Structures are given as structure tokens and as C-alpha cells.
Amino acid sequence: MQTPIRRKLRPEDARRSNLALVLQSIYNDSQLSRADIARTTGLTKVTVSDLVAELIGSDLVRESGMSGVTRPGKPSTLLGFNAAARDILAMDLSAPDQLRGAILSLRGEVLLTRVRHLDGAVGEAALAAARELAKELAAAATRPVLGFGVGTPGTVNTAGTVLSAPNLHWHDVPLQQLLAADLGLPVRVENDANVAVLAERRFAGGPDDLVRVQLSRGVGAGLLVGGNLVHGAASDAGEIGHVVIDDSGARCGCGKTGCLETWTSVPALTARLAAEPGRRDQVLAEAGYRLGLALAPVVGMLGLAHVVIGGPADIVATPLLDAARNCVADRTRSEFRPELELVPSSLGDDAVLLGAAALVLLNQLGVA
Numbered sequence: 001m002q003t004p005i006r007r008k009l010r011p012e013d014a015r016r017s018n019l020a021l022v023l024q025s026i027y028n029d030s031q032l033s034r035a036d037i038a039r040t041t042g043l044t045k046v047t048v049s050d051l052v053a054e055l056i057g058s059d060l061v062r063e064s065g066m067s068g069v070t071r072p073g074k075p076s077t078l079l080g081f082n083a084a085a086r087d088i089l090a091m092d093l094s095a096p097d098q099l100r101g102a103i104l105s106l107r108g109e110v111l112l113t114r115v116r117h118l119d120g121a122v123g124e125a126a127l128a129a130a131r132e133l134a135k136e137l138a139a140a141a142t143r144p145v146l147g148f149g150v151g152t153p154g155t156v157n158t159a160g161t162v163l164s165a166p167n168l169h170w171h172d173v174p175l176q177q178l179l180a181a182d183l184g185l186p187v188r189v190e191n192d193a194n195v196a197v198l199a200e201r202r203f204a205g206g207p208d209d210l211v212r213v214q215l216s217r218g219v220g221a222g223l224l225v226g227g228n229l230v231h232g233a234a235s236d237a238g239e240i241g242h243v244v245i246d247d248s249g250a251r252c253g254c255g256k257t258g259c260l261e262t263w264t265s266v267p268a269l270t271a272r273l274a275a276e277p278g279r280r281d282q283v284l285a286e287a288g289y290r291l292g293l294a295l296a297p298v299v300g301m302l303g304l305a306h307v308v309i310g311g312p313a314d315i316v317a318t319p320l321l322d323a324a325r326n327c328v329a330d331r332t333r334s335e336f337r338p339e340l341e342l343v344p345s346s347l348g349d350d351a352v353l354l355g356a357a358a359l360v361l362l363n364q365l366g367v368a
Contacts, residue, residue: 015051018043020366022051026061026081027367033067033076052079059085060106060365083107086146089137089185090356091130093152093168094192095349096217099130101137102350104357108203110350112140122169130175131182138183147364148185149356150175151192153218157235160189167217188359193238194229195355196347197222200308202358202368204346207306211298212345213240213291215269215311219261225302227368241265245293263290269315281319288320292327299340300332310345 018041025037032040038048055061064080083106092100097120103112116133118126134148152175154165160176162168176189193214200206201224208227214220219241223230230237241261242254249258250268262268264287272283295307309316309324325342332340345351361367 017366018047019051019054022048023055023060023081023365024367026055026079030064030080031067031078033078035076037079081106083109084143087111087141087143088146088357088360089134089141089148090353090360091134091137091148091150092192092352092356093130093150093165094214094216094352099126099133100353101133102353103137103141104353106146106361108199108354108357110353112137114140122167126168127170127173127175127178131178134179134183138185145185147360148179148183148187149195149359150179150187150189151195151352151356151359152189153192153220155234155236155239156189156191156194158231160187162189163235186360186364188356188363190229190356190359191220191222191235191238192352192355193220193222194231195222195359196310196345196351197224197308197355198229198358198362199347199351199355200345201227202361203354204308206308209302209304210306210308211238211295211304212308212310213295214351215264215309215315216266219264219291221298223298223302240294240298243294245290260290260294263287266312266315284315284317284319285323288323288325289327291320292324292331295324296328296331299328303337305338305341307340307342308345309342310347310351313344316344 021041022037025040026032034048034052038045060082062080062082064078066075067078086106088104090102090104097118099116101114102110104110114133114136116129118129121129152162152165153167155163157163162170162173162175164171176187180187196214197210197212200210200212208224210224212222221238221240223238242259244256244258245260246258250262251257252259252262269287273280276283321342325340329340347354
């Protein structure tokens with residue numbers, strides 16, 4: 001058996017980790033002094049002062065004022081995160097027949113948006129459109145760019161290669177490599193559901209253990225365990241849309257029968273609601289129950305207490321949510337398990353763009 005390669009921890013690795021720790025403390029609370037940071041991180045005051053000086057030198061942190069005097073001694077200097085220090089570029093490739101791009105601040109504030117309609121384009125034409133939109137965003141940035149984040153449908157490996165995105169007719173597209181070469185910027189490409197769950201934690205106050213399901217053309221999920229994205233052995237963790245939940249159900253485009261997508265994807269639900277307009281609540285509840293069937297084993301296996309559902313507001317409505325929540329609770333209930341929180345996403349249509357920004361913050365600054 002091959003012995004795994006172990007790399008020694010270098011001094012620069014430790015410094016980078018400590019720098020990220022200090023920056024995240026200031027990002028989360030802009031009312032901290034150097035002494036406060038030393039207490040909360042366990043780093044020495046000398047180390048904190050050195051790291052803060054580096055962050056001030058890069059304009060990511062600024063001295064923001066003096067603390068009130070609540071104990072003997074002179075007031076402390078407070079430190080604030082400078083959200084205007086850099087631009088983040090982000091792109092969402094998951095919407096039907098269009099690509100969305102944005103420039104965001106380091107706090108996730110959307111400063112500019114661009115939309116490029118595909119008009120049915122797939123394959124090389126869709127790839128060319130994505131690359132052109134990326135160049136347009138880079139040209140529109142008015143501040144130094146921290147990095148470029150992309151959320152794309154399909155299976156994406158750790159190198160940012162889109163292994164398969166059927167809706168775009170992409171197979172083995174090295175998107176991260178191509179965009180980095182085009183732009184000369186740090187680029188990260190990740191599955192759209194995975195970046196959306198990062199957005200839920202960073203910008204919507206979600207916990208470190210969380211699953212976020214997106215109902216759109218298909219059905220996908222992003223999963224955080226202990227604050228870390230779960231990718232799976234084949235980079236396909238969260239691809240729950242083709243889990244069979246109804247052996248007697250409709251034929252799915254993948255060739256199987258009764259996949260979750262045949263019940264809960266937006267096209268499937270829209271068609272069913274149009275066919276049965278008088279049973280709207282019942283149709284949504286039936287779909288929610290099937291979603292619960294797919295989620296219950298995940299919730300039970302990992303001991304999750306928080307599930308977020310994203311998608312159109314008229315679909316991700318009370319009947320669907322209640323049915324999904326009740327199904328999961330019934331199938332996982334025990335005296336030890338906390339009550340399940342299953343709620344709609346508060347991020348709306350910007351979840352993937354915000355998630356792409358969160359991906360850049362994580363990879364470039366270590367801000368999780």
C-alpha cells in the first residue's frame with residue numbers, strides 16, 4: 001500500500017492561518033481591540049499586533065475609533081474591517097437560459113450586476129458567453145479584485161473542472177483554468193448548490209452543520225458538516241435529484257423511474273400545477289413529502305437540525321415546507337434529536353452569486 005505523503009507545517013503556513021484567524025475575528029465584530037483579539041484567539045499580544053499591522057498595510061483593516069472607558073487605564077483602539085478594500089467578482093451559471101454576473105463588496109453587497117442571455121446556446125457557445133461575461137465584469141471593477149467566484153450547475157471537481165453539466169452540454173470543461181488564464185485573477189469554480197450553502201452560513205447566519213436544497217431545473221443540495229463543504233468521493237455529494245423515491249413514479253430524463261426531480265423540480269411541479277389548478281396545496285404537499293423522503297436519511301445519518309430550501313417563492317411555499325418537515329421529523333424522531341428547523345432561504349435569487357463571493361472570501365482570506 002502506498003504511504004500517504006505528509007507535508008510538514010511550515011512557519012508561513014502557521015502565519016497564514018493566524019492571519020486568517022485575526023481577520024475573521026475583525027470581520028465578524030468590528031468593535032474589537034488588539035487585546036480583545038488576543039484574548040479571543042489565544043494568540044500573544046505581540047503576534048496580534050504584528051498581524052494587525054499587516055492587515056492595516058493591505059487596507060483590509062482600519063483603526064475605527066476608541067473604546068469607551070469601562071475599566072482603569074486608557075481607552076483601547078478599535079479595529080474595523082474595510083469592506084471597500086477590494087471587489088469580488090461572481091458569476092451564477094445556474095439560471096435557465098441566462099448567465100448572471102456581479103461585482104460585490106467584501107461584505108457581500110451587490111454593487112453591479114450583468115446578465116447575458118443564452119438564447120438556447122449550449123456547449124462551446126455557452127462557454128464563450130461565460131468567458132465574455134467574466135471579462136466584462138473584470139473590466140467594470142473599480143477597486144483591486146480579490147478574486148472571481150463561479151457557481152455552476154453540474155459536477156465540479158476540486159480543480160474547478162466541470163465534469164458534467166447536462167443542461168449546458170458541458171463535459172470535462174476546465175472552467176477555472178480557462179477563466180484564470182483569461183483574467184489573470186484568482187478564480188474558484190464550484191457547484192452552484194455548494195456555493196449557495198456557503199452563502200447561507202456567511203450571509204444569512206446559518207450554522208456550521210447545514211443542508212441547503214435548491215429546487216430549480218433540477219434538484220441539488222449543498223452540505224456543510226463542521227463548517228466544511230462535503231464533496232464526496234466523486235465530487236457529486238448533494239446530487240439528490242436522481243435519488244429514486246417512488247418506484248411507480250414517472251420516467252426521469254436520466255433513464256430511471258421515480259427520481260426526486262420528477263416530483264420536485266420546478267418544471268415538473270409547474271406542469272403538475274397547470275394540470276391540476278384546483279389542487280395547488282395538495283400538489284405542493286405531495287412534492288414536499290417526497291422531498292422529505294430523500295432528506296430523512298441524510299438528516300438521520302448526520303444528526304442535522306437545520307435544512308434550508310431555495311427556489312421560487314410560489315413553489316417553496318408553506319404546503320411544501322410543512323409536508324417536508326413533517327416527513328423528515330416522523331422518520332427521524334427520537335428522544336435525543338432536537339426539533340428540525342426546515343425553512344425557506346432568505347437569499348432569494350442572489351444565493352449563488354453571494355455563495356460565489358463567500359467562496360472567494362474563504363479561499364483568498366480564510367474568512368469562513
